[in-house]
Amino acid sequence: MTKIILSKSLILYFCTIKFLTMIKIFKTSKNVIVNIDTYLDNVELGILNFKEGVNHYLNGNVQEFENNLKIIEELERKADSIIRKIENDFYVYSLMPNYSSDILNLLEKVDDIIDKVKDNLSQFDVEAPYFPEDLKNDFSRLVSLSVKSAENVIPAARVFFTAPNLVKDKLQKVMFYERETDKLATKIKARLFKEMDFLKLSEKIHLRYFTLHIEEVSDASEIVAKMLSSLVIKIKM
Amino acid sequence: MFLFFLSSGLFLGWSLGANDAANIFGSAVGSKMIKFSLAVIIASIFVILGSLLQGSGATHTLGKLGSVNAIGGAFTVALCAGATVFWMTKLKLPVSTSQAIIGAIIGWNFYSGNPTDIKVLGKIMSTWVAGPILGGIFAILLYLLLKTILNKSKIHLIKLDAYLKYALIIVGAFGAYSLGANNVANVVGVFVPSVPTIVLDFGLFTLDGIQLLFLGGGVSIALGIVTYSKKVMMTVGNGLMNLSAEAALVIVLAHSMVLFIFSSTSLSNAFQSIGLPAIPLVPVSSSQAVVGAIMGIGLLKGGRGIEYKVLGKISLGWIATPLIAGFVSFMSLFFMDNVFKLTVFQKGIDNTKTLSKITSSTIENSSLSSINLYQPLLYSAIIILVIIIVILGIKLLRNSVKFKDDQSQDILIKYESQEKLLKKELQKVNEDNVKLEKEIDFKRKEQMDIALNIINKNRFLEKLKSKIKKIIDKPESEKEELVRLKTLIVDNLSLDKDRERFNVYVNELNRDFYFRLLSRYPRLTENEQRLCSLVRLNLSSKEMASILNISTKSVEVNRHRLRKKMHLKRKENLTELINKL
Numbered sequence: 001m002t003k004i005i006l007s008k009s010l011i012l013y014f015c016t017i018k019f020l021t022m023i024k025i026f027k028t029s030k031n032v033i034v035n036i037d038t039y040l041d042n043v044e045l046g047i048l049n050f051k052e053g054v055n056h057y058l059n060g061n062v063q064e065f066e067n068n069l070k071i072i073e074e075l076e077r078k079a080d081s082i083i084r085k086i087e088n089d090f091y092v093y094s095l096m097p098n099y100s101s102d103i104l105n106l107l108e109k110v111d112d113i114i115d116k117v118k119d120n121l122s123q124f125d126v127e128a129p130y131f132p133e134d135l136k137n138d139f140s141r142l143v144s145l146s147v148k149s150a151e152n153v154i155p156a157a158r159v160f161f162t163a164p165n166l167v168k169d170k171l172q173k174v175m176f177y178e179r180e181t182d183k184l185a186t187k188i189k190a191r192l193f194k195e196m197d198f199l200k201l202s203e204k205i206h207l208r209y210f211t212l213h214i215e216e217v218s219d220a221s222e223i224v225a226k227m228l229s230s231l232v233i234k235i236k237m
Numbered sequence: 238m239f240l241f242f243l244s245s246g247l248f249l250g251w252s253l254g255a256n257d258a259a260n261i262f263g264s265a266v267g268s269k270m271i272k273f274s275l276a277v278i279i280a281s282i283f284v285i286l287g288s289l290l291q292g293s294g295a296t297h298t299l300g301k302l303g304s305v306n307a308i309g310g311a312f313t314v315a316l317c318a319g320a321t322v323f324w325m326t327k328l329k330l331p332v333s334t335s336q337a338i339i340g341a342i343i344g345w346n347f348y349s350g351n352p353t354d355i356k357v358l359g360k361i362m363s364t365w366v367a368g369p370i371l372g373g374i375f376a377i378l379l380y381l382l383l384k385t386i387l388n389k390s391k392i393h394l395i396k397l398d399a400y401l402k403y404a405l406i407i408v409g410a411f412g413a414y415s416l417g418a419n420n421v422a423n424v425v426g427v428f429v430p431s432v433p434t435i436v437l438d439f440g441l442f443t444l445d446g447i448q449l450l451f452l453g454g455g456v457s458i459a460l461g462i463v464t465y466s467k468k469v470m471m472t473v474g475n476g477l478m479n480l481s482a483e484a485a486l487v488i489v490l491a492h493s494m495v496l497f498i499f500s501s502t503s504l505s506n507a508f509q510s511i512g513l514p515a516i517p518l519v520p521v522s523s524s525q526a527v528v529g530a531i532m533g534i535g536l537l538k539g540g541r542g543i544e545y546k547v548l549g550k551i552s553l554g555w556i557a558t559p560l561i562a563g564f565v566s567f568m569s570l571f572f573m574d575n576v577f578k579l580t581v582f583q584k585g586i587d588n589t590k591t592l593s594k595i596t597s598s599t600i601e602n603s604s605l606s607s608i609n610l611y612q613p614l615l616y617s618a619i620i621i622l623v624i625i626i627v628i629l630g631i632k633l634l635r636n637s638v639k640f641k642d643d644q645s646q647d648i649l650i651k652y653e654s655q656e657k658l659l660k661k662e663l664q665k666v667n668e669d670n671v672k673l674e675k676e677i678d679f680k681r682k683e684q685m686d687i688a689l690n691i692i693n694k695n696r697f698l699e700k701l702k703s704k705i706k707k708i709i710d711k712p713e714s715e716k717e718e719l720v721r722l723k724t725l726i727v728d729n730l731s732l733d734k735d736r737e738r739f740n741v742y743v744n745e746l747n748r749d750f751y752f753r754l755l756s757r758y759p760r761l762t763e764n765e766q767r768l769c770s771l772v773r774l775n776l777s778s779k780e781m782a783s784i785l786n787i788s789t790k791s792v793e794v795n796r797h798r799l800r801k802k803m804h805l806k807r808k809e810n811l812t813e814l815i816n817k818l
Binding site: 025026028029030032033036094095096097098099160161162163164235 | 268269270272391392393394395396398399402403481482
């Protein structure tokens with residue numbers, strides 16, 4: 001009888017301690033999940049604001065362009081703050097010790113996308129490039145393609161955490177839009193240097209760099225896509 | 238005396254804990270899912286609980302095989318089993334403590350003339366094969382179940398990580414409990430027939446001799462886990478193949494289930510009640526159960542990662558370990574009996590009576606000694622607490638003193654480094670000064686050169702002038718040209734431009750000197766200052782006259798006037814004084 005009482009009381013005691021430990025582990029995990037979602041939301045909004053910002057610039061809507069720029073700067077700052085919190089939680093609470101460095105690396109590469117869009121839009125503001133009318137449509141389409149590549153990589157990153165099997169399907173679009181962006185960028189550069197004799201060389205070179213900046217957004221998305229692809233294989237193994 | 242003989246069993250328990258803890262928490266700790274400190278605490282507590290609450294089942298079966306009825310014999314048997322395990326581990330052969338103890342008991346049976354129950358032995362040996370096989374089957378079933386759950390649930394990876402951590406803790410606790418319940422028989426099973434009949438009253442509960450024995454066995458296993466298992470966990474953690482957290486969970490659970498099944502009396506009774514044969518309650522090798530589980534998962538993945546060599550070695554161990562342990566036990570018992578005259582067995586004692594000790598936990602015999610430990614324990618606890626508080630206080634005091642020392646040390650180091658820095662700065666400044674002085678010397682030399690240049694030029698032109706005068710005096714030469722030449726030379730003799738340049742140069746170079754000179758002798762005129770700078774160059778009066786375009790006599794007079802203005806005594810040297818400035 002005594003044995004039974006002793007064993008039951010001890011088991012109850014240890015169960016209580018385990019329960020409390022369990023609550024802490026789950027609370028931390030929940031916070032990290034929420035932070036990752038918020039972070040990806042910020043990056044997505046940043047990308048959309050970038051697209052709108054460039055279009056407003058091309059159309060001469062200064063007020064809206066500046067508004068987009070402010071929003072992107074704010075979103076980029078928030079994203080940096082969130083990613084630092086996520087990194088801290090991963091290391092302090094030893095979350096996913098086998099994959100933590102890979103996941104944090106992935107999130108850093110996603111951060112590169114919002115950094116790039118913010119820098120690009122700032123350059124529009126600072127350098128005020130001149131876009132001839134003939135080129136505006138092409139440029140608008142270039143931005144659209146590049147942003148689509150980035151837009152498709154964010155859902156892929158989201159689904160990686162819940163259903164890694166579905167990541168591969170989403171990555172196809174990223175690669176497609178990245179290729180299309182490269183093609184259009186080359187076409188624009190060719191038009192600039194071969195057809196637009198009325199532009200000065202400095203203006204051509206200026207626009208060529210802006211084409212490159214837009215391309216870099218899709219390149220950054222491609223890097224994220226490749227990382228996702230290799231991470232999925234690693235986790236499956 | 239009993240405690241001395243029990244030491245061999247406790248040592249066996251310690252080595253069991255050190256080696257087998259890795260089977261429970263090795264993968265979890267090795268992959269950093271769980272901290273080592275947490276794993277050790279959980280494993281120790283649950284091993285003790287398992288030993289105390291469920292250790293009797295497997296011990297009963299060992300008793301049926303051979304009830305070692307003398308403490309000397311029990312000591313020797315446990316020692317031989319331990320030595321076999323130690324020696325085979327050194328040779329890096331897979332060895333099971335359970336198989337070693339069985340072999341040692343059979344050795345005692347041979348020596349004491351006690352017949353070995355072949356039926357019981359058969360049952361025991363069948364569990365050696367059944368253990369790894371069951372481990373494999375459980376692992377396969379659990380793995381498939383877990384995979385299905387994970388595929389269907391679409392759980393977030395981070396949440397899954399949290400669930401796995403928690404599951405590893407629970408399963409680890411269960412594994413430790415099963416390890417204690419199943420393997421405590423290896424540690425103290427042979428001592429049960431010789432345990433003194435004693436009851437300790439702890440106030441809230443009582444423990445009899447056998448329960449105390451199991452408690453001691455459990456504590457020795459826990460000590461092994463605490464003191465030595467880290468090394469094994471960190472190196473052997475992932476065993477035969479790289480394990481993910483999910484695979485580690487499945488393997489530990491499968492292993493724990495095997496050990497639990499072979500030590501649970503209630504489960505065995507439940508099987509019997511439904512008409513199935515009773516489960517033999519036998520100590521099973523923890524490592525071999527893990528090997529079986531890992532092989533099961535390997536088979537599931539298409540036979541990848543199965544190490545057939547290891548399988549072969551394990552099979553060899555089933556035969557070699559009991560044989561070696563039996564032989565060593567037999568020889569040691571002979572040695573103990575005949576050399577040390579230790580009683581290793583007692584003739585004519587009914588083994589069934591000693592076996593009934595294990596099954597019954599109620600004390601009926603009134604002649605048994607009962608010791609009330611409540612008050613002594615309470616007082617001991619209070620004394621220990623006071624000692625701990627005193628020690629903590631002393632430590633705190635020492636720490637604060639040490640902290641102060643460290644602080645002052647830090648300040649000292651800081652000042653020393655500041656001092657070094659200042660010295661270096663001073664050195665640098667001195668070096669700069671030396672450089673600047675060298676530069677000044679160089680400039681002075683240049684200045685001297687210019688002055689000498691002027692003087693030489695003057696001399697040359699004087700000579701030229703005198704020669705030309707001679708030519709003019711001679712009537713045959715062209716007078717006009719020569720007169721012109723003379724005029725030119727006379728013009729050049731004034732050397733105003735050179736002088737001007739020289740003066741500018743002197744003023745520029747001697748600015749600091751003029752400042753110091755004026756601060757000391759504010760009434761000096763510009764010419765007097767210039768004279769001082771020429772004196773500083775150690776030029777003679779003649780050279781000075783040439784530079785200043787005055788006569789040597791004028792230079793002497795100016796020097797005299799300067800001495801008067803500077804209030805110099807007759808013995809004082811003007812050049813020396815100016816150089817000191």
